[in-house]
Amino acid sequence: MKILIAxxxxxxxTFSPVPTPLAAFGVNGPTYDADAYAENLGGRTAMSAFIDLARAAGAEILTPVSATANPSGPVAQAAYDTLCNCIVAASDHCDAMMLDLHGAMVAENSQDGEGDLLERLKARHPQKAIGVALDLHGNVTQKMIDNADVIVSFKTYPHIDMYETGAHAGKLLLEMLAGDIKPVIAWERLPLMTHTLKSADQSPAMHAAIEAAKAAEQNGVLAASVLAGFAxxxxxxxxxxVVTVGKDSASAQQAAHNIATLIWESREGFVYTSPPLADSIRGAKDMSGQSRIQSAECGNPQGPILLLDHSDNCMSxxxxxxxDVLQEALAQGLNNIGVGPLCDPDAVDQMAQAGEGANLTLRLGNKRPLSSLGIVKEPVTLTGRIKRLxxxxxxxSGPTYTGLKCSMGRTALFVCGDLELVVTERTHEPWDLGVFTSVGLDPAKKDFLLLKSRMYCRPVFFPIAKGFVECDSSGVTSSNYALFPFKNIEHPVYPLDPQTQWPA
Known part of the structure; x- marks a missing residue:
């Protein structure tokens, strides 16, 4: 048996000005064939689980490509075509396919990146089984449902069950190939655009939906997935x-409908309302004067207050x-602030030329025009010392992408009194304390830590923090949908249209 794994x-x-060429997929572009296999072998991705299952089954494994890029603007046509053509060409030489996809890809030449790929594969090989692992934030489409035999998504956000999801999807596909099951997919999509901050698996409404999905699996459904979508x-x-995989159509559809009904009844719980930025910073300032930790999630009463700039989160x-957040923090007199990572390749280049120890005046940040939102900002001028390059x-170190080597591009630690900024060449999620410690900054010793993050920082930074404040402003990942000039959305949809009904 030959199994294609990609x-x-x-x-x-689609509002992001950050481009997505082929080079954006991976540290130095995608990996192919043996390199793609080696990159995922022993890892914690869904592709890693697929490889482990195929090896255990004694299958011959084809790994034409492994390609993942940080969220950004629409994928370049050349990049999308290259990746899809690579997978489609390899599909001629396999008996079945296990695909580690996201579910919310839009390319310059495709509004439904995954659906169009799956349609090509199924049209070319209608008898070959396809199993798919998806991200919890996938935007499921009819093409995905029609052209896959098994679909399973993550149940955690932050995503720490990527491997487990791959194992689940892969196991079902192998059982299908062995003739043990004949899986049927059911799907319910609700007219509900969720806010990402409300899609965390511990957010009450999402938690209840995921628990309902787990209960369905315990009661005979082969797989039940709640995909929050990416608005x-x-x-x-x-x-x-809601996507379910069942042994028969009726039970799968009933399970999907039951979970969807639960979601709709708690739809307000999937909507996040941002307080004004000034109020958020004021709350952080008040919190800093307290001697106790804010919540059970936080673990250090002497630690920093985290300023989570979710309006400018690279993983969205x-x-x-x-x-905006730094300017408001400085305006309100916050001191001893650590910031990072701030992406400013021009500033990094100037610092690299000046060298460690040099004093420099820089125009930092606000350099990418937010044209899709009709917003132009001015850089902030700061004078300081280049402490480290x-x-x-x-x-x-974990728990997400444990053991993965990351590159922020050339990086500088720029110090302006007690304000310390980690400035990078690449956009980068603060996955780990290493974002700061790798340049000699101890984040636990700051009074405030401004993180360009929404969710992934939490498992690592909350244990060293006293508390946190979610900060929203005018960025392309803001939770304020009023900032976004949606043109293609089908109405009515909640919460854009508060009177939306379901079923229609």
Whole structure:
């Protein structure tokens, strides 16, 4: 038996000005064939689980490509075509396919990146089974449902069950190939655009939906997935979905409908309302004077207050260079602030030329025009010292992407009194304390830590923090949908249209 195993991941923010060429997929572009296999062997991705299952089954394994890019703007046509053509060509030489996809890819030439790929594969090989692992934030489409035999998505956000999801999807596909099951997929999509901050698996409404999915699996459904969707993709329906895999159509459809009904009844719980930025910073300032930790999630009463700049989060397509939160923090007199990572390649280049120890006046941040939102900002002028220059590499300690080597590009630690900024060449999620410690900054010793992050920082930074404040402003990952000029959304949809009914 020959099994094709491939990875093609991208969450597309159609409003993001950050480009997505082929080179964006991976540290130095995608990996192919033996390199793709080696990159995922022993890892914690869904593709890693597929490889382990195929090896255990004694199958011959084809790994034509492994490609994952940080969320950003629409995937370049040349990049999308290259990745899809690579997978489609390899499909001629296999008996079945296991695909590690995201579910929210939009390309310059495709509004439905995954659906169009699956349609090509199924049209070319209608008898070959296809199993798919998806991200929890996938925007499920009819093409995905029609052209896959098994679909399973993550149940955690932050995503720490990527491997387990691959194992689940792969196991079902192998059982199908062995003739043990004949899986049937059912799907319910709701007219509900969720906010990413409300899609965390511990957020009450999402938690209840995921628990219902787990209960369905315990009661005979082969797989039940709740996909929150990714609303910053301006497509017809970037909405929450329920996908079930069952032994028969009736039970699968009933399970999907039951979970969807639960979601709709708690739809307000999937909507996040941002307080004004000034109020958020004021709350952080008040919290800093307290001697106790804010919540059970936080673990250090002497630690920093985290300022989570979710309006400029690179893992939702942010530029990582907006300065609104820092400007408001400085205006309100916050001291001893650590910032990072701030993406400003021009500033990094100037610092690299000046060298460690040099004093410099820089125009920092606010350099990528947010044209899709009609917003132009001015850089902030700061004078300070270049304390450290590095290649920006570190190893993630976990729990997400444990052991993965990361590169922020050339990186500098710029110090302006007690304000310390980690400035990078690349947009980068603060996955790990290594974002700071790799350049000699101890984040636990700051009073405030400004993170360009929404969710992934939490498992690592909350244990060293006293508390946190979610900060929203005018960036391309803002939770304020009023900022976004949606053109392709099908109406009515909640919460854009508060009177939306379901079923219609």
């Amino acid at each position: 990875r093609m991941n991208h969450e597309t923010n 910053l993709a301006d497509i017809a329906a970037p909405c929450i979905s 397509g942010g530029t990582c260079d907006t300065m 590095t290649n920006g590499e570190y190893i993630i």
